[in-house]
Amino acid sequence: MTGRSRIRSLAAIVTMIGVVGLVFGLTGPLLNLLLERQGLSGRAIGLNGAMTALGALVFTPFIPSIAVRVGPFRLLFGTLAATALILVLFKALDDYRIWLILRFMMGVCVVVPFLISEIWINQIATPQNRGRLLGIYAACISTGFGLGPLLMRFTGVGGWTPFLCAAGLVTIAMMAIAMAREDRPYLDRHGHKSPWPYIKGSPIAILAGLMYGAIETGIFGLLPVYGVRSGFSETTAATQLTVIAAGNILLQYPVGWLADKTEPRRVLMLCAVIGVLGGACLPALKDTLFMWPVLFIWGGTITGMYTVALTMLGHRYSGLALASANAALILAYNTGAMGGPPVLGQAMDLIDPDGLVYGLAGFFLVFVIANIAAATLGRRSAQRPTDTGAA
Template identity: 30%
Template sequence: MFQVLTGSWALFLGMFLLMVGNGLQGTLLGLRGDQEGFSTLSLSIIMSAYFLGFLFSSRFTPKLIQRVGHVRVFAALGSTISAVLIIYPVLVDPISWTIGRVIIGFCFCGVYITAESWLNDASSNETRGKALSIYLMVQMAGVVFAQWIVSQGDVSGYVLFIIPSVLVSLAFAPVLLSARPMPAFETTKPMKIKDLINASPLACFSMFMLGGIFSAQFGMSAVYGNRVGLSVGEISFFISAIYVSALVLQYPIGWLSDRMDRRRLIIWVSLIGGAGSLIAFLVPGYFALIVISGAIVGGMSNPLYALVIAYANDYLDKEDMAAASGGLLFINGVGAIAGPLIVGVMMDVIGNNGYWLFTASLMLAIGLYGMYRTTQRSRTEIVEAESVPYTPVSAASTPVVAEVAQEAYIDAEADILETSEDLPKVAP
């Protein structure tokens, strides 16, 4: 772990600053937009626009990198992020913010892909899993720290918009000034969605549902908190609880994933997340219950993302895993675009607690569909004799991290098989 930190500290520092900037703008726009009198539908469209840009960028940024190189792409997209963040408080209207969010989503995804390709190049087979773990912690820490900054400032002013712009600009320095050369950049063509669905219907269905859940958490949590009368400090604490629990429970759920039937674990994790969301829906108006529900949903849904990838890999050949990651990311991205839009409509139709009914419905749907799938296919159809090991992956994954995770799965599985072959054989 120490070796990974010392070898890639500049990349991790840069990514931390980027995540603080991204976490700030997501929460800040929800609060400021509500303060400016934007409708719930307008805010949901604004939040959804980020994921539209993110999805497009995951397809087009690799081509940009291959054409003009990492440094130019990183600098160009990063500068654009800084500019858009400053423009937000100047052009305060839903259309301008929607366009800005599409641009921000595109640029953030591109910046992540560029920086993560350096991280991938810096990781060996032995350190790839550790690098992913540290990267996950850096991402979560950045988002949580961003919530603290929001709680200390004035949402109606300009300063909170300037801070993420400065942080994103500062993030370039440690990354671009690191001594590492530009890595070769290659991408794997995604597996056809039809083939992916045939390989693992539950994984594809879960990824689509999780996309909606994550986008609701990232985009609409601040809007919900503001609408139910929480203070800025309480909203920041509520959002922080989602991500802290996601980090804390990632590893226990991963440990269970390697020791029990993953499909049953997916069912249980989904049902617990759905039940947790129903707590705040059925007993509204209590801040403590809102935080508890947020922590339960965040703690179940985020590890579920990596669990679903591991489950899908159980039914794939090694050579198909990297291609499958692109297909799963696309499915997740489509769900993420739809998520805020549906949440916004539900909050308008049935009230603010439509936020919790939405997350509960999606989590419970995953659990119920998992139950149905147990009647359609047995676990004996797994491609390999052993399930591939669980690897922690953030829900904010790009194609680069997804492929790094798949390589980590393969490396870990190879180590397990090699170890088992070296064990002394006992005569029957």
């Protein structure tokens, strides 16, 4: 692949994934607000929203084999077209039970752009710049997610406008990848089509995805509640989330650069240790100005775990094996996204409100302990043949 085609592919990927993140960031709050207007319970609204993650979980294991059969580019283009149609159907078929099905299908469709784009960007990356390119990729996703809710200021919540706007944005994403169709991603047939072997083969990277899913969804779902319960105004609580989002965006390139310059596993450990310290210190700092830089660095730490996990998989696998390993990572993310918020919500109820940040620190601590344990076992395994020979 020439330098020009690499730049064209990278531009197409980040444009497409940024737009998909924007649409996802818009539709989640939009649909929940519309359900709230209908007077539904929080449990019913939560169940409706969980169908997206469920759809992703159910469909992800099949993506590598389908992508090999029909081609990753065709699969990507087709699921984007289906996403645009689903967005219009939300408004045309305004019924809670139908929305359960549509949100499930949304999860099925929206997981494909993430998986294919991660494979694609790993294919155009080199070992020297993979971390930085994936840092740009992660920053574009975070930017889309962060700007999505702001679109409602312009589209409003009622009427057709937000749905047509979202469908139009998906069309822009399709146009972006069409411009790079000559440099489309490819998949060879070497490796397992199932993601399950790669959970065992790359446990630390997959665990990072699990923790990232639990921590990210827990923070973006519950931090505003934590802020209000801590005595802050709703505006200040929302600002806390904005500062974390800024860290998500601005620190991904430095994290990726560090992963390029040193062992990625060490960078994962650094992110996790900062996560532990941030969660442990935040209750004591929330009435001081130091809270804001801690939240900013914390935000970069959270997304940095996913960036570095992708880098590790890209270094180790290629082709079909990379697709299946990425599928394992996405499965882990969605598992964490479904399980993390209930655990963190329970922690906040038990220790009100600081149980949330203590619980988040606990998730990071689990990862630190697992990383140390895996490194220790790895060293022992490496030494065993030598010890046996010496004996």
